[in-house]
Amino acid sequence: MEVKNVDPAKVFYHSEETTLNGVHGVANREIDKMYDEAKKMGLEEVAPLQFTYFGFSPETSFTLEIAMVVAEEKPYKGQYKFKDMDEFKCASTIHNGSINKIGETYEKFMPELVKSGNKMTDQIREVYLKFIDLDSPENVTEIQVGVN
DSSP, X not given: OEEEEEOOEXXXXXXXXXXXXXXXXXXXXXXXHHHHHHHHHTOOEEEEEEEEXXXXXXXXOEEEEEEXXXXXXXXXXXXXXXXXXXXXXXXXXXEESOGGGHHHHHHHHHHHHHHTTOOEEEEEEEEEEEOSOTTOTTOEEEEEEEEO
16 A cells, blocks of 8 residues: 555546446446547547546445546537546555456455555545456556545
8 A cells, every 4th residue: 555646637527426336337338438529629648547436335326537637628518528636645556457356456455544544535546557358357457545
């Protein structure tokens, strides 16, 4: 576990309320369309795609943001939005392998985080450093849990 500050960033994103079981469906429905819109505008992606979970709970709904980190905002009228993400203090760890097994990494990481004495915020990010497909053993995902 590493505690660090993530730099502010400009993002092009989609946001909606969902549940843990709904995340995959939202991703399948929105990511390709979002990349198509970004390509039409000539947006330059400058960091890996990330999912941000606000108010995450495995039992209830929460807000999911799927975000492309981009070099700059461009004029756009459509279903996606731009925003500036603030600097983010977090505790982070790396998950290697299938996205479908990321829960195993959370199960190891969260008790370590609690034991460290850091107070969690309501924000969790997953940064897809290397993504092949959902089940690839070559995937590399950074889990970032907001801390005060």
